[in-house]
Amino acid sequence: MNTKLTLEELRAFIAREFPQMADVYRVDAIAPMWARVSMMPDERHLRPGATVSGPVIFGLADCGMYFALLATIGPEALAVTTNGSIDFMRKPLPGRALIAEVTLLKVGRVLAVGDVAVRSEGADGMIARATLTYSIPPKK
Numbered sequence: 001m002n003t004k005l006t007l008e009e010l011r012a013f014i015a016r017e018f019p020q021m022a023d024v025y026r027v028d029a030i031a032p033m034w035a036r037v038s039m040m041p042d043e044r045h046l047r048p049g050a051t052v053s054g055p056v057i058f059g060l061a062d063c064g065m066y067f068a069l070l071a072t073i074g075p076e077a078l079a080v081t082t083n084g085s086i087d088f089m090r091k092p093l094p095g096r097a098l099i100a101e102v103t104l105l106k107v108g109r110v111l112a113v114g115d116v117a118v119r120s121e122g123a124d125g126m127i128a129r130a131t132l133t134y135s136i137p138p139k140k
Helices: 007-017 054-073
Strands: 026-031 034-039 080-088 098-107 111-120 126-135
Touching: 007 026, 007 054, 026 054, 034 054, 054 080, 054 098, 054 111, 054 126
Parallel strands: none
Antiparallel strands: 026 034, 034 098, 080 126, 098 111, 111 126
């Protein structure tokens, strides 16, 4: 299976359709059924204790899944999250980018399921692991 979008096409789609996200998340690499997405947390992403908040980490996982799915099925702006769960395992390293590696497990006609491993840049252990399901709108 090939990707339906190139990395440049996916980045252009995100910039055009979701300009509010274009400066937060970066699609670093794509391959069939896989993507790597990163973000550099700043002050607005921190919770008390000066660590990245859980919702920010989940947002990275969710957006990573969305971007991997778009690379696989093509530019479908209306694909939506229908289910998600996340396990937080350790704090991210301070001052480091967060990296989400997404593996799509199944892409069907109406649903897609994927796993996301989130790490701090330069660290081996996962800080979080998420499983997400997306609904794919019917083709017209």
